[in-house]
Amino acid sequence: MDMRISSTTASPIGARPAARATGGTQEAGFSSALKGALQSVSDTQNQSSRLQTQVQLENPNVSLEETMIAMQKAQVSFQAALHVRNRMVQAYTDIMNMQV
Known part of the structure; x- marks a missing residue:
């Protein structure tokens, strides 16, 4: 399975920007950290493909x-991203099933 990200990905409709520029600095948030991690996985996979x-x-x-x-690094980083995704889905499911 591939998680390559093109450099021109569009954000979903209604989504807020990952970081806002304020005086030359960026406000770091969860979405920007996640996007950076996914970009890193994508870069690792692209490097592996080039070497192959x-x-x-x-x-x-x-x-x-x-x-x-490089292939093993790409596989390990993809597996880690997959586990994070699964944990996030499980957390979302748990929150949605809570009674208020």
């Missing part, structure tokens, strides 16, 4: 060991 392509093209500057490590 270079190994397949028999580029002498790219080692198989380096490629395998």
